Amino acid sequence: MAGQYPIQSSGSKIVIGIDFGTTYSGVAWAATERPDGNVLISDWPSSRSTYGGFSSPKVPTRLHYLNSRQFEWGFQIPHTVPSQNILSLFKLGLEPDRYSRSIDVIGKSLDFDNVDKYITDYLSGIFGHLMNSLGRQLGLGTLRSTSIQFVLTVPAIWSERSKQRTIEAFERVPNLPEDHSTALLSEPEAAAVAALRELDRHNLKIGDSFVVVDAGGGTVDLITYTITALYPVLEVNEASEGTGDFCGSSRLNDRFIQLLKSRLGDEEGWDDDVLHDAVDHFERNTKKRFNMNSLTTNELFTIPVPGLDRNVDLGITRRGRLQLRADEVHMFFEPDILRIIQLVKDQVAVANTPISKILLVGGYGASMYLRERLQLAIQGDLSMGKDIEVLQPPNSWTAVINGAVLKGISLANPVNYDVPVVKGRGGRKHYGYNLGVPFNDGVHDSLRSKRYWDGMKGMWRVAVMQWIIKRGDLVSEDIPFTKDFYISRPVSLGRVNVATLEVYADSTSKEAPLAQNGNVQLLCRATANLDHIPEDQLDRRLGVDGIMYYELEFEIEAVYRSASTEYTLIHKGRRYNTVTAEYV
Known part of the structure; x- marks a missing residue:
C-alpha cells in the first residue's frame, strides 16, 4: 500500500539497484532516508496482462518477440513457447570475442547483431514493472517528485565499450524519469559490499x-x-x-x-x-x-x-x-x-x-x-x-542487487558508516594519450625516425605516451588524476572550435611502453566545444618560423570508478561539461 514506505520527497532520493544478469536479473530499491529498508522486487508478472503472479527473488533474463514491437519477458513467456523461439544469454553478445567459443561448445546459436535492442527491450520490461511496483507502494505523486539514482551492475572484466553499451541500452528505455542519474558498478564489487556488511x-x-x-x-x-x-x-x-x-x-x-x-x-x-x-x-x-x-x-x-x-x-x-x-x-x-x-x-x-x-x-x-x-x-x-x-554469506543470490543499492546509498550520503567502501582499486590497464615532447637523444633514440619539426618553437619533437595511470596503480574515485596537454594550430587555418583528446589503453604490456605500439589501442575520444570562447580570448603566439599560432593549454582530469571512467577537459580553470567520451 502507498503508505507502507513513506518518504519525504524534498532532498531525498530513491536508489534502485539493477543486477542485469546473464540468466537471471534482479531489482531492489531503498529511500535514502531509510537506507536499511531495502525492498527486493520479488513478485513478477506471469503474463502480459498481469502485474504479478510469480514469486521469485529474480526473473529470467529471457525474451520472446510476438512481432517486431511486442515481446514477452521473464516469467511472462508461456511454457508452450518452443525453446528455439526464446532469446537467452543475449547479454554475452556485448563481448562476443570473449564468450563465443564457450557458447559454441554448449551448442548455442546466438544473434549478436541485435544485442543492444534486446537489452533495451528487456530492461524496459524490468523498468515498467518496477515503476508499477513503486507507484503502488509510494504513490504516483511521491514517485514523480523524487529524484532517482539507478545503479546498474556489469562484469568487472568487461571492456569499457561493453560497459558503455550497457548503460546506453538502459538510457534508451522509454519513459525514464527526467530527474534521474545512472551509475555503473562492477558485479564483484557490489557483491563484496553486501557480503562485507554481513560479516x-x-x-x-x-x-x-x-x-x-x-x-x-x-x-x-x-x-x-x-x-x-x-x-x-x-x-x-x-x-x-x-x-x-x-x-x-x-x-x-x-x-x-x-x-x-x-x-x-x-x-x-x-x-x-x-x-x-x-x-x-x-x-x-x-x-x-x-x-x-x-x-x-x-x-x-x-x-x-x-x-x-x-x-x-x-x-x-x-x-x-x-x-x-x-x-x-x-x-x-x-x-x-x-x-x-x-x-x-x-x-x-x-x-x-x-x-x-x-x-x-x-x-x-x-x-x-x-x-x-x-x-x-x-x-x-x-x-x-x-x-x-x-x-x-546469507542471501548470496541477491548479494549483487543489495550491494548495488548500498552503493547508491553511499553515493547519495557519503557519511554512512553502515556501508562498506572500496577505497582503492588497481588499474587494470595502462591509460594515457599521445603527446609531442622535445626529442631527447638519450631517451628517444629508438624513435628517431618518427621525430618531426615544431616550427612554432623551433625544435624536433616526437610523439610519446603520457600515461595517466599505469596497470596496477592504486586509484581512488575520490582523487582524480590530472595531466597537462596543449593544442597548437596556425591561425591561418582558422580558429580552434573543438578540443579533442584521444585516450588509449594497453591491457597487454606488463610495463607501460614509451610510445604507441600494437598493444596500445584507442579507447575513447574526449571532446570539448570551444565555440563560446571569444576570438580575442584564444591565446596566440608568434612562432620561431614567423607564423602566428593558436596555443591552447589544457588539463585532462580522469576519474576511475568501479566500472566506468570519466574524462574532463579543463581550460583556464573552466571545467567543460560539454566533454563527452566516445568509446571505440
Missing part, C-alpha cells in the same frame, strides 16, 4: 585479504580485497586485477538438456513441455541438493518427465519419472567446477598476499557442491595455505 567486524582485522567469487548463471567473476580500515567505516582496497570466465551454472543446464534430448528425444510423448518440467526441477531442486555426500553414496535423483512411459534401459524406472545417478549429475558440474577452482587458484597467486577467506556469492555461489569442492581443492594445495575458509 562480524570483531572477527576481522586490518590486513585481512579475501577473494570474492561471484558465480552466476553465465559468468564467474573474481577479485581480491584487503581490509584497510574497520572503524568508523569498513574500507577495503583491491589487491588484484579482476578475472573471470563463462563458466556459470547455465552451462550445467545446457549439459542436462543435451543429455535429455539425446536420451529421450525419440520417445513417444517427448515435447517442449516435458523438457520444461525436467529443466525446472533440475534448476530448483537437483542442482541445489547435490553435494559431496550425494556422490559418495551415488544417490539417485528423480527428474519428472511427465507422460513418458516406463523404460528401465533409459532410466525411466516408472512412468513419468527419470532417475539419474549422482555420478551422472556430477558430470554436468565437473568441467566448470574445475575451471572455477583454477580461476580461484590463479586469483590467489595474482593477489600475492595471504588470503584468509573466499566469499562465494551469486546463484551458483550458493551451491553446496561448489563450496565443498573448492574447500577440498584448497586444502589439497599446499601453496595456497590450508587455513583459507570458503564462506557462503
Whole structure:
C-alpha cells in the first residue's frame, strides 16, 4: 500500500539497484532516508496482462518477440513457447570475442547483431514493472517528485565499450524519469559490499585479504580485497586485477538438456513441455541438493518427465519419472567446477598476499557442491595455505542487487558508516594519450625516425605516451588524476572550435611502453566545444618560423570508478561539461 514506505520527497532520493544478469536479473530499491529498508522486487508478472503472479527473488533474463514491437519477458513467456523461439544469454553478445567459443561448445546459436535492442527491450520490461511496483507502494505523486539514482551492475572484466553499451541500452528505455542519474558498478564489487556488511567486524582485522567469487548463471567473476580500515567505516582496497570466465551454472543446464534430448528425444510423448518440467526441477531442486555426500553414496535423483512411459534401459524406472545417478549429475558440474577452482587458484597467486577467506556469492555461489569442492581443492594445495575458509554469506543470490543499492546509498550520503567502501582499486590497464615532447637523444633514440619539426618553437619533437595511470596503480574515485596537454594550430587555418583528446589503453604490456605500439589501442575520444570562447580570448603566439599560432593549454582530469571512467577537459580553470567520451 502507498503508505507502507513513506518518504519525504524534498532532498531525498530513491536508489534502485539493477543486477542485469546473464540468466537471471534482479531489482531492489531503498529511500535514502531509510537506507536499511531495502525492498527486493520479488513478485513478477506471469503474463502480459498481469502485474504479478510469480514469486521469485529474480526473473529470467529471457525474451520472446510476438512481432517486431511486442515481446514477452521473464516469467511472462508461456511454457508452450518452443525453446528455439526464446532469446537467452543475449547479454554475452556485448563481448562476443570473449564468450563465443564457450557458447559454441554448449551448442548455442546466438544473434549478436541485435544485442543492444534486446537489452533495451528487456530492461524496459524490468523498468515498467518496477515503476508499477513503486507507484503502488509510494504513490504516483511521491514517485514523480523524487529524484532517482539507478545503479546498474556489469562484469568487472568487461571492456569499457561493453560497459558503455550497457548503460546506453538502459538510457534508451522509454519513459525514464527526467530527474534521474545512472551509475555503473562492477558485479564483484557490489557483491563484496553486501557480503562485507554481513560479516562480524570483531572477527576481522586490518590486513585481512579475501577473494570474492561471484558465480552466476553465465559468468564467474573474481577479485581480491584487503581490509584497510574497520572503524568508523569498513574500507577495503583491491589487491588484484579482476578475472573471470563463462563458466556459470547455465552451462550445467545446457549439459542436462543435451543429455535429455539425446536420451529421450525419440520417445513417444517427448515435447517442449516435458523438457520444461525436467529443466525446472533440475534448476530448483537437483542442482541445489547435490553435494559431496550425494556422490559418495551415488544417490539417485528423480527428474519428472511427465507422460513418458516406463523404460528401465533409459532410466525411466516408472512412468513419468527419470532417475539419474549422482555420478551422472556430477558430470554436468565437473568441467566448470574445475575451471572455477583454477580461476580461484590463479586469483590467489595474482593477489600475492595471504588470503584468509573466499566469499562465494551469486546463484551458483550458493551451491553446496561448489563450496565443498573448492574447500577440498584448497586444502589439497599446499601453496595456497590450508587455513583459507570458503564462506557462503546469507542471501548470496541477491548479494549483487543489495550491494548495488548500498552503493547508491553511499553515493547519495557519503557519511554512512553502515556501508562498506572500496577505497582503492588497481588499474587494470595502462591509460594515457599521445603527446609531442622535445626529442631527447638519450631517451628517444629508438624513435628517431618518427621525430618531426615544431616550427612554432623551433625544435624536433616526437610523439610519446603520457600515461595517466599505469596497470596496477592504486586509484581512488575520490582523487582524480590530472595531466597537462596543449593544442597548437596556425591561425591561418582558422580558429580552434573543438578540443579533442584521444585516450588509449594497453591491457597487454606488463610495463607501460614509451610510445604507441600494437598493444596500445584507442579507447575513447574526449571532446570539448570551444565555440563560446571569444576570438580575442584564444591565446596566440608568434612562432620561431614567423607564423602566428593558436596555443591552447589544457588539463585532462580522469576519474576511475568501479566500472566506468570519466574524462574532463579543463581550460583556464573552466571545467567543460560539454566533454563527452566516445568509446571505440
